[in-house]
Amino acid sequence: MNKRYDTLDLRQEGELLWVVLNRPHVLNALSRQLVHELHDLLDTLHADHRIRVVILRGAGRAFCAGLDLREAAAAPEEVSVAQALRDQRRIAELAIKIHRAPQPFIAAVHGPAAGGGFALALASDIRIAGESARMNAAFIRIGLSACDVGVSYFLPRIVGSSVASELLLTGDFIDAPRALATGLVSRVVPDAQLDHAAEEMAQKILRNAPLGVRLTKECLRYSVDAPSLEAAIAMEDRNQILTTRTRDVREGIRAFLEKRAPRYEDA
Numbered sequence: 287m288n289k290r291y292d293t294l295d296l297r298q299e300g301e302l303l304w305v306v307l308n309r310p311h312v313l314n315a316l317s318r319q320l321v322h323e324l325h326d327l328l329d330t331l332h333a334d335h336r337i338r339v340v341i342l343r344g345a346g347r348a349f350c351a352g353l354d355l356r357e358a359a360a361a362p363e364e365v366s367v368a369q370a371l372r373d374q375r376r377i378a379e380l381a382i383k384i385h386r387a388p389q390p391f392i393a394a395v396h397g398p399a400a401g402g403g404f405a406l407a408l409a410s411d412i413r414i415a416g417e418s419a420r421m422n423a424a425f426i427r428i429g430l431s432a433c434d435v436g437v438s439y440f441l442p443r444i445v446g447s448s449v450a451s452e453l454l455l456t457g458d459f460i461d462a463p464r465a466l467a468t469g470l471v472s473r474v475v476p477d478a479q480l481d482h483a484a485e486e487m488a489q490k491i492l493r494n495a496p497l498g499v500r501l502t503k504e505c506l507r508y509s510v511d512a513p514s515l516e517a518a519i520a521m522e523d524r525n526q527i528l529t530t531r532t533r534d535v536r537e538g539i540r541a542f543l544e545k546r547a548p549r550y551e552d553a
Contacts, residue, residue: 287330287337293320294327295345301338302488303331303389310346315354316402321377328383335388335552338496339488342410343394343481344403352401352424353377377402381409381436385507388500390491394484396477398459400424405435408444411503413470414484415462416477421470427457443510445470495534496552501525 287298295306305327307314314320331337344350365373384391384406393399393407396416401424407413423441426432432454442450445468453460462474475483491499505521512518529535534550541548 287334289327289330291323291327293317294323296327298337301336301492302485303337303340305340305342307342307344307350310344310348312354312356313348313351313398314344314346314403315351315357316377317354317357320354321380324380325376325383328380328387331387331389332383335496335500337389338499339392339491340387340389341392341394341484341488342406343484344397346397347418348397348403349393349395349399349419350403350406351398352403355428378435381405381440384409385436388503390499390503392484392487394480395419395421395471396480400459402435405437405440408440409436411506412472412487413465414480414487415465415471415474416480417462417474418477419462419465419471419474420459421465422457422459423454424457426454432457493547495529495532495538495548495550497532497534498529501529 287296287303289296291308293307293309295304295308297304297306307320309315309317309320331340390412391410392412392414393410394414394416395407396418397420399407399419399421401422404421404423407421423432423434423437425434425437432438438450438454441453444450445453449468452458460468460470462471465471466474473483502525505518505525508521509518512521533553534548537550538548
């Protein structure tokens with residue numbers, strides 16, 4: 287990927303893309319420019335199947351501290367309701383775009399992931415935490431509702447309504463051990479091993495057929511809100527028939543029988 291940004295550091299390794307939020311002097315807080323550049327990147331990824339997995343992390347000692355409140359405080363006070371809603375939706379749509387992206391997102395979380403940073407982690411498909419990780423719905427601590435940027439959608443689906451209610455109503459931080467115990471993250475590793483753990487997870491995804499991975503993420507997204515078991519199974523049936531018509535499935539079966547690693551072509 288040839289994109290260059292001021293607030294994002296990109297590193298492509300084959301079909302894996304590292305996306306590093308790169309404002310470490312303010313704990314990677316979400317400025318207007320960072321939000322704009324994330325939108326541009328996500329729009330590009332939506333149509334780029336050469337990138338198959340994305341690892342999202344923060345530079346320095348934090349994942350993301352949420353909205354850049356200093357920049358927000360310096361903005362003009364007289365903003366119309368319509369413009370304020372447009373600005374609000376612009377940030378919230380980041381969570382939607384990560385959720386809808388064809389690539390699985392792995393959030394490698396260390397240090398604070400607060401407010402909007404918490405939302406970016408929740409919108410990701412897999413969360414791996416360093417031991418220093420601390421996450422919270424910081425919005426409620428400054429007088430706002432805690433339900434923002436998709437947090438009220440993702441959090442109860444991940445940890446259940448009781449834990450979600452506690453975290454949203456109090457704004458308290460959840461540390462790495464409790465995040466693991468509640469299923470908020472899939473594993474906790476020492477901070478020094480966080481990149482390795484995230485890359486190891488990415489490689490386990492990359493060993494699978496590209497279309498199978500894309501359809502699995504899509505099916506999981508729809509099944510979370512499926513109105514019935516039958517609706518979820520209908521989506522599963524559709525996906526299985528689609529994949530059986532690919533050369534990759536035939537290659538996967540041959541590789542299994544020949545006891546070798548498959549060579550998938552996304553075809």
